[in-house]
Amino acid sequence: xxxxxxxxxxxxxxxxxxxxxxxxxxxxxxxxxxxxxxxxxxxxxxxxxxxxxxxxxxxxxxxxxxxxxxxxxxxxxxxxxxxxxxxxxxxxxxxxxxxxxxxxxxxxxxxxxxxxxxxxxxxxxxxxxxxxxxxxxxxxxxxxxxxxxxxxxxxxxxxxxxxxxxxxxxxxxxxxxxxxxxxxxxxxxxxxxxxxxxxxxxxxxxxxxxxxxxxxxxxxxxxxxxxxxxxxxxxxxxxxxxxxxxxxxxxxxxxxxxxxxxxxxxxxxxxxxxxxxxxxxxxxxxxxxxxxxxxxxxxxxxxxxxxxxxxxxxxxxxxxxxxxxxxxxxxxxxxxxxxxxxxxxxxxxxxxxxxxxxxxxxxxxxxxxxxxxxxxxxxxxxxxxxxxxxxxxxxxxxxxxxxxxxxxxxx
Amino acid sequence: xxxxxxxxxxxxxxxxxxxxxxxxxxxxxxxxxxxxxxxxxxxxxxxxxxxxxxxxxxxxxxxxxxxxxxxxxxxxxxxxxxxxxxxxxxxxxxxxxxxxxxxxxxxxxxxxxxxxxxxxxxxxxxxxxxxxxxxxxxxxxxxxxxxxxxxxxxxxxxxxxxxxxxxxxxxxxxxxxxxxxxxxxxxxxxxxxxxxxxxxxxxxxxxxxxxxxxxxxxxxxxxxxxxxxxxxxxxxxxxxxxxxxxxxxxxxxxxxxxx
Ligand SMILES: [Zn+2]
Ligand SMILES: [Zn+2]
Numbered sequence: 001x002x003x004x005x006x007x008x009x010x011x012x013x014x015x016x017x018x019x020x021x022x023x024x025x026x027x028x029x030x031x032x033x034x035x036x037x038x039x040x041x042x043x044x045x046x047x048x049x050x051x052x053x054x055x056x057x058x059x060x061x062x063x064x065x066x067x068x069x070x071x072x073x074x075x076x077x078x079x080x081x082x083x084x085x086x087x088x089x090x091x092x093x094x095x096x097x098x099x100x101x102x103x104x105x106x107x108x109x110x111x112x113x114x115x116x117x118x119x120x121x122x123x124x125x126x127x128x129x130x131x132x133x134x135x136x137x138x139x140x141x142x143x144x145x146x147x148x149x150x151x152x153x154x155x156x157x158x159x160x161x162x163x164x165x166x167x168x169x170x171x172x173x174x175x176x177x178x179x180x181x182x183x184x185x186x187x188x189x190x191x192x193x194x195x196x197x198x199x200x201x202x203x204x205x206x207x208x209x210x211x212x213x214x215x216x217x218x219x220x221x222x223x224x225x226x227x228x229x230x231x232x233x234x235x236x237x238x239x240x241x242x243x244x245x246x247x248x249x250x251x252x253x254x255x256x257x258x259x260x261x262x263x264x265x266x267x268x269x270x271x272x273x274x275x276x277x278x279x280x281x282x283x284x285x286x287x288x289x290x291x292x293x294x295x296x297x298x299x300x301x302x303x304x305x306x307x308x309x310x311x312x313x314x315x316x317x318x319x320x321x322x323x324x325x326x327x328x329x330x331x332x333x334x335x336x337x338x339x340x341x342x343x344x345x346x347x348x349x350x351x352x353x354x355x356x357x358x359x360x361x362x363x364x365x366x367x368x369x370x371x372x373x374x375x376x377x378x379x380x381x382x383x384x385x386x387x388x389x390x391x392x393x394x395x396x397x398x399x400x401x402x403x404x405x406x407x408x409x410x411x
Numbered sequence: 412x413x414x415x416x417x418x419x420x421x422x423x424x425x426x427x428x429x430x431x432x433x434x435x436x437x438x439x440x441x442x443x444x445x446x447x448x449x450x451x452x453x454x455x456x457x458x459x460x461x462x463x464x465x466x467x468x469x470x471x472x473x474x475x476x477x478x479x480x481x482x483x484x485x486x487x488x489x490x491x492x493x494x495x496x497x498x499x500x501x502x503x504x505x506x507x508x509x510x511x512x513x514x515x516x517x518x519x520x521x522x523x524x525x526x527x528x529x530x531x532x533x534x535x536x537x538x539x540x541x542x543x544x545x546x547x548x549x550x551x552x553x554x555x556x557x558x559x560x561x562x563x564x565x566x567x568x569x570x571x572x573x574x575x576x577x578x579x580x581x582x583x584x585x586x587x588x589x590x591x592x593x594x595x596x597x598x599x600x601x602x603x604x605x606x607x608x609x610x611x612x613x614x615x616x617x618x619x620x621x622x623x624x625x626x627x628x629x630x631x632x633x634x635x636x637x638x639x640x641x642x643x644x645x646x647x648x649x650x651x652x653x654x655x656x657x658x659x660x661x662x663x664x665x666x667x668x669x670x
Contacts, residue, residue: 059545068525071522071527072527073528073529075529075541086545088527089527112530114514123459123461124460127464128464129514130509137474138510141466141478144479145479
């Protein structure tokens, strides 16, 4: 069945169902009767919806079944009180994937066991869930549980590694399922080093868009190791700022996802806020490279965004750097509040802390900003460093400080 | 004198419990600490797919004895079942530490009544008011220790609070009105002592023992045995006095904290 056939089926049940006022309002006037949904142009009349559009409609008004059929309510941005988006899930959408054959006993970070069951429908797969609250206890339990796979944001899989290594051989981990946050190249290389036997699989999921959308292909292209393929019931578009759909390899724009599955918010073209590149249009293969609206900070005579820091750090080729956190603070330089970027480099045990300022100047060079700025204010003279590096051992509880200048999607 | 307070206990289980106790010459004693260490294995030939693993204690600081133990996914959670029977379909929010691994059992208990599961780990407590704004939540299931913070976060709401205590946790004095009920779990998700509506409304804290276990009481101490022999004669760390009286709910035993 092609995309249009599936879409027509979902559209029909959304419109005819007595509970689906959300859909009737959404499509009113746009997809009137006679709408056949069988050309690309008609498809593009399906309205684009952002997270804010979805939050504006109360959760219970977004379902098109009696509420007793809701299996579970998922919320996004769970760590913050604001902007929480709840999504009714009608029943688990099981996605049997070839890569799931690897791993029988999972440690899952920030992922509910029910949600993990979507990816791993085999009920004999054992699942242990954790958050980053207590890495020591989590590692002790996971080692006793005999894990052979981890499903986690890359930063958590890196942070738990030294705690696990004290208790088990990391070569026993056969699969790393990357979820939630976009994995950076730096993190990918670190994971490959830490878990030498693990097959690393990227998952791209959006709660608002129906859960899992895309997964790493069997053999990701060497230059784009984090590229992913959409699942058969997910449709992916990359649009530019005007909403025009882009179609050439290498094009970069906002990722829009539509699920053609009736279970959760189907048939909305959900604008993810993620910036993505078309890697191979015909496969299709795309990679997420950041957020559309990245926070920019002006420091040392230049403008810096997080993805640039990432790029420079992976180009530095310092194998001891596994991950980083970036925080912007306002500091007082000669009486003027001046933004300062502090990059905490999470490094392996053999890292030399005395090299921090040397690395800082390499990063500044790569970002084309000045690492040290001399200022003079009347009598006062001094040097202000708008970019500073701190070398820290990895393995601590991370994932919080990055918020200030971050692209974590936080699903 | 030791008395069996579970008249329905099958004789062979009691014999087994007795033999076990004689063998080791002592009862398991867990009066110290907040962890209630239990470990048991899957029954021989068990179908892995029917089990979930739950934490065998409450406090992850108790690293040497903490472990994950198998519990049948459909094992009843009798207080939730009873609550839902009484109030009918309603939204129930669960606040549970992630490491307790209770989500799947909580989900199973709610699905029996067709209620969607909604869970928030304590780390995300700040998001609870937002959930209350979107859903008609009537009941919150939470470890007792988060009750004060929840009441601060939800000043204008007055949900039922079903509160979970570990075997070592001190219960609170009940507020009249019965909006807070307390239940003592052996391990997270395994109810040992609970309050019916009548007991929850009383000013003094009393509990009924769960019918699912074999109970013995001796000198203000409670010993609990699992009919499936997953644990035998575990002594609860707190002291209880026992009263035989017929409660409004029909149960005939009430256990009250001994002073
Ligand atoms: Zn966390
Ligand atoms: Zn009673």
